[in-house]
Amino acid sequence: MLETLAATVALFSCKSLGLARPSPRFFRELGTLKRHYLHKLFEPRSVAVIGASDRLDGVGGRVLHNIIEGGFEGELYPVNPNREAVQGRAAWPRVSAISRPVDLAILAIPAASVAAALRDCAESGVGAAIVMSAGFGEIGSAGAGLQAELVDIARTHDLPLLGPNSLGVLRPAWHFNASFAKSRSRPGKVALLAQSVGFCNALLDWADSNDFGFSAVASPGAASDVDFGDLLDFLSVDASTHSVLVYVERITDARAFLSGLRMTARVKPVIVLKSGRNEAGDGALGDRVFDAAIERAGAVRVNTVHQLFTAARTLLAGTRITGQRLAVVSNAGGPGRMAADRARRRGVSLASPNAGTYAALRALMPTHWQPDNPLDILGDAGPERYAAACKALLEDSEVDGLLVLLTPQGMTDPEACAAAVIEAAKGARKPVVACWMGQDLVARSRELLAAARLPHFTSPERGVDAFAYIAAYRRNQAVLLQVPPPASEEQPPDIEGARLMIENALGERREALTTTEAKAVLRAFRVPVSPAINASSPADALVAAETLGLPVAMKVNSPDIPRKAAVGGVRLRVRDAHEVRTAYRDIIAQVKAARPDARINGISVEPLLEADDPREVAVVLARDPAFGPYIGIGAARDGLSPMAGLQVALPPLNGFLARELVRRALEGAPPETFSEADAESLVAMLMRVSELACELPELVELTMNPVRLGGDGAVALDARIAVHTREASTRRYGHMAIHPYPSAMAEHWQLADGSDLLVRPIRPEDAEMERAFVEGLSPESRYYRFMYRVDKLSPMMLARFTQIDYDRELALVAIATPDGLAPRIIGVARYVANPDGESCEFALTIADDLQHQGMGRRLMQQLMNAARDRGLEVMEGEVLTANRRMLRLCEGLGFRLVYNREEPDVVAVRRHL
CATH class of the missing domain: 3.30.470.20 (ATP-grasp fold, B domain)
Structure with a gap:
């Protein structure tokens, strides 16, 4: 009760309208760190293992053993109807027999028994479930039906379900290992999501052997309910996770996957490794589409396990760059050339340092020294020469990053050189990547580099790769910030006209438009196309040719023939009237001979567009x-x-x-x-x-x-x-993986005092206005809003406010532009869809100096209309009882107020849209 009241009071005041105590998902989207709706999956206080046994070679026995050995401090309930005790602990016949709350149930029983056990869990109020059992969707229609039944049970009871065929979940810092992996995992700052159980086991084994720790590990398995998008969603707000590794084999919901990926990549690096090519795509082309999706989400894709951890270590260092021009320093020519070759293959530009940089170094070098990039500082280079080279290149405006190589030669002091590089890198605003080649002679040097958190690798190629990942991350982050509108506002397309032409073709049971129709659709969208006139006879063709002007091109017009030239359906450079009529007859004859089944709608006559250098x-x-x-x-x-x-x-x-x-x-x-x-x-x-x-x-x-x-x-x-006839969908743009910016929602308003406002969805470039708006609230209002004292919004919070996914949430901002002053945000109304996909929670904030002008009501009305159009059915939340003005606003908008005797200070508000 006290915790609830504190959260409520902390969010709202009479000066800042807003809903009290929204869902954990809503707090997360607004940048506050409340519990995520998957917190019982990752941080349970009590766990039931269904199928627990004493056999460590069985899944149920192994996962129970791992939980015990990991030092889990919560309540643990083995469930086995045939045993009174398992691994020294009292056993229970079923979850419903446990008299205390269960946060997480782990099911490791035969597939045929899972549905009944899961229903028992759901009806007993279990908070989350992991199904480790195999034998579902992958075994055919029967298995697919079993899996669909599990999903129905989970979603009916709002029970997050991970799996089937999941390895489980690990939270090393929590001493929680709910998996059947044999390898132990130590705490770290990197989270791992791996779809394949075998691959996840292999990565855990590698990490255990290489002193690599994890903040969280989860295996979505079949991802029937909780999928990559949900797991990424959790990791985006997990304070212990600084970067995320994702191994994916298949994508079941591209929109949810990219949504979660974009959400996480906005605030922390995400590295993706995908096995093979896009199974459903066209080979290498499908793989390029996957690349484009990862780039658009602001993440980085790698192709091997070594690259996965190279990228993780590099990006975890937090280095940022403004370009991708790399300078290479080496005490040997060969490794420098290897680095240069790798850079060219990876598309990394080699920097061209200024002449002044080389001049500053010449005094330290022998007379025969030749400046170049890679910069060979020769085999006798000591720490002074390394320090001078690094300092000069890091200060050069033509250099964006530095790769420093060392081979342990007879006159080399690897440790002193490493210390010199570390000192030169301190305070540098550019990334420095090190590569000390060798083994025993450079072991201590690598310890120094690791202690200084300087990315270091064993080969020049991996060093270049590390810089390439930083460059790719920077480039993709710029792509992530782009929010294109769906259509041009200056020259809007004739969308309705184009749709009517397509509907006409579909009504005739055609799946291809004629050339004339296709060009008409393109013209409706203002796409420049060459003119074309369809001719149904040699005489018509001649009229068309004279109208357009000879010479012309002539092409068969058939919806059944995509490759016109392959069947003799094209004539170019038809230069006179006689040739026009002859070409018409020849094209028709050849096409009919080659494709007697094809529908021929005539000949398309087009101007011949020739150029000196086409x-x-x-x-x-x-x-x-x-x-x-x-x-x-x-x-x-x-x-x-x-x-x-x-x-x-x-x-x-x-x-x-x-x-x-x-x-x-x-x-x-x-x-x-x-x-x-x-x-x-x-x-x-x-x-x-x-x-x-x-x-x-x-x-x-x-x-x-x-x-x-x-x-x-x-x-x-x-x-x-x-x-093709589209699949039925209630969502506009439901066919796209990325929802475009909803520019059609923009409106111009005028307040009662005559002030003009622009109301539109928020955009990433609004970050500065959003910061000024929140920080312009009174200290009391800011405290009420964020539950703690806030002087400045963190970059993470600003990103969450302004870089939103328009498919899952909407923030409408009211922007005023006073005479002679810069535009400013004076109000924000926001909803966030709940995981059920049917309801949402909302908040409303108005600037302190603009109360009592009706703006809050209008913003809420527009927000409710948008939620209804999105297909949401319910808008809900809770309001502090003392906030009478907010309660009156909710009543006036048709919300139902529900008082709770157990929480008299809070009123639940709910409205069907």
């Missing part, structure tokens, strides 16, 4: 089975879709993201091939294609091949669109 690419919008729509750029090749070497990105795109995609696609071409104007015109086209991806869920593939770049900008010369 620059052509292909642009693709396609659908990945796991991550939904993706956009790609590749070489223009006849009939290939998707194209080999395609560079891909996930929509929605904005200018920043589109330019990154264009840069990657064109970086292999000679500099003179594509101009800056070419790139910008391609960026503009990609932005429009992104709008197509967002607004037309029925569109499953678009191929513009070729797209010509030239004086008129990017123009699609040919287009093919495939469509």
Whole structure:
């Protein structure tokens, strides 16, 4: 009771409207550190092991043994109906027979018995469950049915379920090992999520042998209920976790996975290792889509276990960079060249230090010394030379990071050189990565580097990899901050017109649009396309050719033929009237001979766009089975879709993201091939294609091949669109892995005093305004809001306020722009969806100097409308009884007030939307 009252009073005051004591999930989203809804899974006070036995070679016996041996301090209940005692502890026949609360139940029994045991747990009020049993979805329809039954039980009773086929959960600092792993894990700052039981066991064994500790370990197994997104969600607010390693084999819910990944990557490094390629994708292309998803989430992907831990150690050091120009220092030429070769393969730029840097070092070097990068400071280099080289390069504006190599030569003092590098790195604003090569002669040096928390490795290649991960993390963090709108506000597309054309094709049971229809859809979205006139006879073709102007190109118009040239369906450079009519007859004859089953709607006559130096690419919008729509750029090749070497990105795109995609696609071409104007015109086209991806869920593939770049900008010369009836969904943008910024919610208001306001969803660039808003509240209001004294918002809290996932939450900000002053936030209304996907909790905060103008009511009304449109059914929370004004506002908005005798100071409020 006292704890509840303290939390309530700490959040709210009469000066700061807000809901009292929302759910743990809501506190988490607002940056406060209340218990997460999975806390009983990771930090239980009592555990029941169903299937416990004395056999350590069985899962139930091993997990019970591990919990006991780990030193778990809570209550432990072995459950075995056939035994009175297990491993020296009294046994219980079932969970419902235990007379005390159980936070976590672990099920290690045959698959056929799990559902009944789980139902007993749910009806007994168990807080969370882990199913370690195998034999569910992977054994066919019967197993899949058993798994579906488990999910139904768990979700009906709001019981978080991890598994089936889960290794379990470890919290070393809590002395809690609820797994059947044989390896012990020591405490650390890195969390591990591994889908594979075998892989998780191997990683734990490796970590145990290499003095690598974990803050948490969890194995989602089949991820039937609690999946990667939920686990990442917990780790994002876990104070003991500083970075996260993720090993994934398959993605069951791309939206939830990316949502949790983005949430965590906003506040701590996340490194992802995926086995094989995207199972449901198109081989290497599916793998590139996965890469694009990880990049968009702000995480870093690696390809091997060694890279996984290299990245973890490097990013855990907390080093940040502003660029990716690397300088290499070495006392031997060979290792320096090895590092340079690796840098080129990893796409890391070698820095070009200023002449002044080399001049400062020349006085320390022999007369024959040659400055270069890698910087060879020669085999007799001592600590003074290492210190001078490091200092000079770290102060050079052309250098973003430093890799220092040492080989233990006869005149080398490895420990003194390590101490010199450590001293030079102190206070440096650039990363320093060390590589002391060898074994016994450099062992003490590595201890010094480790004690100084300087990332150090045993080979030049791993040192370069470490810097590459820092650069990738920095680059992907910039990508993470992008929140593109779904459609252009300056030249809005004709979405309804495009949809009608697609619906017409689907109504005719067609899954492909004609060329004319495809180009019409593109024009509706302002995508530049070459004009085309469909001709149904040789005479019509001649009229079309004269209308467009000879010479022309002629192509068969058929929804059944994607590769027109392959069946003789294309004629280029048709130059006169006689040739037009002949080409028409020849195309029809050849196509009918090659594809007698194809529907032919005529011949598309198009202007022949010739250029002295044609620059052509292909642009693709396609659908990945796991991550939904993706956009790609590749070489223009006849009939290939998707194209080999395609560079891909996930929509929605904005200018920043589109330019990154264009840069990657064109970086292999000679500099003179594509101009800056070419790139910008391609960026503009990609932005429009992104709008197509967002607004037309029925569109499953678009191929513009070729797209010509030239004086008129990017123009699609040919287009093919495939469509399919979309799956029923109550969510707008439900077909996308990343929810676009909901710009349509923006509104202009005017308060009673005539003040003009802009109300819109919050964006990452609002961080400074949000900081000023919260810190502008009275000290009392800030204390009530955050439950402790707050003078400044931490970067983590600012990120949580402003970098939100619009699929799971919404924050509406009211922005005023007083005459002659900078814009400022004066009110925020926010909801966060609960794990059940049907309800949400909300909060409302108004600036101290703008009360009593009706803004709170209007913000709440708009927030409720948005929650209803999102498909949420209930909005709820609790209000302090003394906060009469908030209670009146809730009553006026239709909330039902429920008083509780056990907590007279708190009123529950609830409204069906």
